[in-house]
Amino acid sequence: MRVIIVGGGKVVYFLARQFASKGHKVTIVTDNEEEAGAFSRRLKATVLPGDGSDPGVLEEAGARRADVVLALTAYDQDNLAVCQIARRWYLVPRTVGLINDPENEEIFRKLGVSVAFSATQIIARILEERADFEDISNLIPVAEGGVTVSEVVLRTDSPVVEQELQHILFPEGALLGGIIRDSEVIVPRGGTRLLGGDRLIVISESDCYDQLLHLLTGEESE
Amino acid sequence: MGGKKTDKNWPQYVVVVGCGRLGSLLAGLLSQAGSSVVIIDRDEASFALLAPEFSGFRITGDAVEMEILQRAKVHSADCLLAVTGEDNVNLMVAQVAHELFKVPRVMARVFDPRREAIYHAFGIETVSPTKLSADFFLATLEKGGEEKS
Numbered sequence: 001m002r003v004i005i006v007g008g009g010k011v012v013y014f015l016a017r018q019f020a021s022k023g024h025k026v027t028i029v030t031d032n033e034e035e036a037g038a039f040s041r042r043l044k045a046t047v048l049p050g051d052g053s054d055p056g057v058l059e060e061a062g063a064r065r066a067d068v069v070l071a072l073t074a075y076d077q078d079n080l081a082v083c084q085i086a087r088r089w090y091l092v093p094r095t096v097g098l099i100n101d102p103e104n105e106e107i108f109r110k111l112g113v114s115v116a117f118s119a120t121q122i123i124a125r126i127l128e129e130r131a132d133f134e135d136i137s138n139l140i141p142v143a144e145g146g147v148t149v150s151e152v153v154l155r156t157d158s159p160v161v162e163q164e165l166q167h168i169l170f171p172e173g174a175l176l177g178g179i180i181r182d183s184e185v186i187v188p189r190g191g192t193r194l195l196g197g198d199r200l201i202v203i204s205e206s207d208c209y210d211q212l213l214h215l216l217t218g219e220e221s222e
Numbered sequence: 223m224g225g226k227k228t229d230k231n232w233p234q235y236v237v238v239v240g241c242g243r244l245g246s247l248l249a250g251l252l253s254q255a256g257s258s259v260v261i262i263d264r265d266e267a268s269f270a271l272l273a274p275e276f277s278g279f280r281i282t283g284d285a286v287e288m289e290i291l292q293r294a295k296v297h298s299a300d301c302l303l304a305v306t307g308e309d310n311v312n313l314m315v316a317q318v319a320h321e322l323f324k325v326p327r328v329m330a331r332v333f334d335p336r337r338e339a340i341y342h343a344f345g346i347e348t349v350s351p352t353k354l355s356a357d358f359f360l361a362t363l364e365k366g367g368e369e370k371s
Contacts, residue, residue: 053309053310053337054334054336054337055334055336055337055340056336075286075310076286076314077286077308077310077311077313077314077315078310080310080313080314080317081309081310081313081314081337084344085337085340088340088344089340101286101287101288103287103288103289104286104288106322107288107314107317107318107321107322110321110322111317111321
């Protein structure tokens with residue numbers, strides 16, 4: 001896959017490293033010359049110093065043949081311009097734009113950014129969930145936050161411990177994806193009995209997430 | 223310009239984004255011509271460029287934040303002119319005004335002629351000072367040439 005990343009900082013560095021290690025062809029565009037030098041020394045990626053929202057620079061970065069363009073600068077206006085020019089002018093099939101002001105999410109989607117994500121909101125959501133339930137980790141919102149995937153550690157005093165799955169009434173929009181017990185993955189079946197310390201991977205619609213957590217932990221969220 | 227415009231097509235309520243040399247000039251002229259004008263700029267000090275006769279409102283803030291546009295009541299504006307010094311800000315604000323706030327007339331200043339051509343093709347009303355100056359220079363040259371010959 002050919003990936004163009006526009007932006008700078010640690011996120012871009014680690015993301016580029018990860019893409020490159022998976023064999024993707026990465027080009028980074030950053031307007032910080034010093035950083036461009038550091039990136040090209042440390043990464044297996046093509047680095048282009050310049051303004052990624054400049055059509056000429058994007059073209060030089062290979063926009064005509066790119067599979068995906070990621071716009072990760074700290075400025076919403078620049079991320080929007082990068083995605084729009086990439087998508088609508090160079091016909092890049094997929095554009096991903098970082099939104100800094102969560103209120104701009106709607107406009108990004110309306111204006112042709114394929115995936116618009118707000119780091120602020122994702123972090124806020126994770127923190128909120130963590131603050132409520134300390135046994136829950138790795139909360140990943142998918143489908144624009146409509147569905148969450150999370151890992152719940154069962155305490156020994158959980159109301160579902162020692163019960164078989166077929167007797168547990170899961171909410172309709174929730175699904176148990178797997179059980180991790182002593183670092184082994186157990187595929188859930190009707191006769192599987194839950195034990196304290198089990199790590200449950202649960203997939204849930206956001207609407208019934210609270211209900212699901214209540215079922216598994218016995219705790220009430222607010 | 224000068225004097226009140228009574229033409230019914232003349233915009234009643236105009237939001238100007240960016241109070242630089244162009245923004246302050248536009249705001250002053252529009253306000254003199256009888257429009258209600260709200261001008262937005264990130265930097266409060268830039269309002270010093272406004273003519274003393276300017277009778278509109280000033281809002282200090284970043285127009286790429288939705289909240290600032292709401293405060294300027296962009297939803298009831300007849301016209302929005304995006305004339306900050308940054309092309310991408312102007313293009314984003316113009317599109318937000320057009321798509322979300324349904325402002326009937328929206329124009330953006332874009333310095334980069336290439337970006338201007340692209341967004342113009344997307345259907346956004348853009349003005350490129352770079353291109354306008356180039357055209358003007360060339361036209362003047364041409365005229366001079368004709369006179370001599």
